[in-house]
Amino acid sequence: xxxIALVLVxxxxxxxxxxxxxxxxxxxxxxTLRETIGNGDSRAVVSSNKIPGGVRVGNDxxxxxxxxTNSAVAMSSATTTIYYNWAGMPGTTSITFDKSGTxxxxxxxxxxxxxxxxxxxxxxxxxxxxxYGTRDSSYQNIGFNFSGKGNLSNLAIPTSFNVxxxxxxxxxxxxxxxxxxxxxxxxxxxxxxxxxxxxxESYAMLLAGLGLVAGIAARRKQQRG
Numbered sequence: 001x002x003x004i005a006l007v008l009v010x011x012x013x014x015x016x017x018x019x020x021x022x023x024x025x026x027x028x029x030x031x032t033l034r035e036t037i038g039n040g041d042s043r044a045v046v047s048s049n050k051i052p053g054g055v056r057v058g059n060d061x062x063x064x065x066x067x068x069t070n071s072a073v074a075m076s077s078a079t080t081t082i083y084y085n086w087a088g089m090p091g092t093t094s095i096t097f098d099k100s101g102t103x104x105x106x107x108x109x110x111x112x113x114x115x116x117x118x119x120x121x122x123x124x125x126x127x128x129x130x131x132y133g134t135r136d137s138s139y140q141n142i143g144f145n146f147s148g149k150g151n152l153s154n155l156a157i158p159t160s161f162n163v164x165x166x167x168x169x170x171x172x173x174x175x176x177x178x179x180x181x182x183x184x185x186x187x188x189x190x191x192x193x194x195x196x197x198x199x200x201e202s203y204a205m206l207l208a209g210l211g212l213v214a215g216i217a218a219r220r221k222q223q224r225g
Contacts, residue, residue: 020069021091021109022159025194026144027062028171028186030055036181049182051175053100060098061171061186064194065128065144066091066109069157079118081155085111093129095142095173104140104175105129117152124158141174144188161191 033055035046048056055061068091071083091109096102106129114125126144148166152158163169169188174181 021066021089022069023064023066023092023194024161024191025062025064026171026188026191027060028188030057030059030061030184030186031170032183032185033057034183036183051097051100051102051182051184053097053102055097055099055102061095062098063093063095063103063105063142065093065126065142067113067126067157067159068109069159071110071113071157076155079155080114080116083113083115083157085109091129093142095140095171104142104173106140106142113157115152115155115157117155121147121149122152123147124152124161140176143172145170145172160193163188163191 033046033049035044035049048054068085068089071085071089073081074084075082085108088111089109090107092105093108093110094103094105108129110126110128112125112127114123116123124144124146128142128144129140145168146161146163146166147168151165161169169191171184171186171188173184173186175184
């Protein structure tokens with residue numbers, strides 16, 4: 001019975017290592033703000049905007065984003081792979097402006113991860129989360145972009161992002177205020193991995209296995225009695 005339990009734990013750890021939800025915490029500083037009023041195509045560069053509470057260029061922000069390492073491959077070539085989180089795996093995606101405390105968030109892991117590695121340059125783009133409101137109300141689209149050289153060894157989804165190692169690391173935010181749009185770009189000052197949570201299937205495997213072990217133990221106890 002002890003051998004069975006060890007085998008089940010081994011299988012659980014193996015599944016957890018290959019498929020997990022990884023969460024990162026990040027900090028950054030706002031670089032640019034562009035505002036579009038109504039449905040017009042013109043965008044004005046502004047120093048502050050109508051994001052609730054008001055924020056300005058130079059303000060700090062922080063938040064979290066999650067990646068499902070088991071996201072499906074939607075497109076792949078010799079130098080590029082695009083992953084999609086078709087199942088909408090739960091995660092934690094947010095951005096909070098330190099000055100006002102205003103927060104945008106999504107309860108899902110990143111919906112899309114774009115990875116490029118061509119031998120001369122590396123690029124990772126993360127569509128981290130979209131939060132929709134009702135018609136004519138606000139929504140937010142949060143993204144992260146990393147570009148550099150020698151950062152990647154293959155086209156797998158990265159599991160760490162040390163901003164000091166990348167030539168450029170930025171966050172982007174599209175915020176619909178209900179009467180227009182705000183585009184924000186910000187320089188990331190830190191990105192730290194804080195957790196890796198096994199997917200639900202891994203927990204189910206472990207629970208089923210523990211149930212099997214308990215059943216075997218109960219039968220042996222009855223036989224001895």
